[in-house]
Amino acid sequence: MKTKNKHLFDDFIQAQDAIYSQVIEELTQGQKRMHWMWFIFPVKGLGCSTMPRRFAVESLEQAKEYLQHDVFGGRLIECAELLLLHPDKSALAIFGSIDTLKLHSSLTLFTLASSNKKCVFDELLDQYYRGHYGINSIRMLKQLSGQ
Numbered sequence: 001m002k003t004k005n006k007h008l009f010d011d012f013i014q015a016q017d018a019i020y021s022q023v024i025e026e027l028t029q030g031q032k033r034m035h036w037m038w039f040i041f042p043v044k045g046l047g048c049s050t051m052p053r054r055f056a057v058e059s060l061e062q063a064k065e066y067l068q069h070d071v072f073g074g075r076l077i078e079c080a081e082l083l084l085l086h087p088d089k090s091a092l093a094i095f096g097s098i099d100t101l102k103l104h105s106s107l108t109l110f111t112l113a114s115s116n117k118k119c120v121f122d123e124l125l126d127q128y129y130r131g132h133y134g135i136n137s138i139r140m141l142k143q144l145s146g147q
Contacts, residue, residue: 011054012072015039020075027082030089037099040079041106042066044140060141063113076110080120084127091128104134112141 016023019036026032044056057063067073083094091100104125111121111133125131 108134108137
């Protein structure tokens with residue numbers, strides 16, 4: 001896979017493999033407890049510590065590559081689909097305030113990167129954010145495109 005940082009996806013594999021079964025359990029239960037948001041629902045531009053920089057998906061093109069990746073695309077969609085099981089809960093109830101913002105930005109990025117008009121990420125934007133895109137992702141993409 002061609003990316004600006006060829007080691008980016010190696011970091012994702014190591015991080016996800018170590019905790020993925022726990023992530024699935026937490027999403028199935030509708031309650032995030034551990035620290036995995038950055039490498040399960042990745043996005044760039046939120047936070048300035050090591051984690052957001054290490055696991056940043058830095059462009060729309062890179063988000064498309066991530067979605068098309070044999071492992072990450074399937075895992076991202078699987079995790080997103082598990083959230084659809086909780087229409088009675090808010091993103092805030094599942095993730096807490098900080099990770100709710102990260103989720104919003106990540107869903108926006110992957111909705112825009114998806115080739116499907118009505119994808120699971122778009123459904124989750126409807127379910128949790130009244131269909132609104134996350135402003136942080138829109139700003140990041142505009143900056144990258146020079147607008």
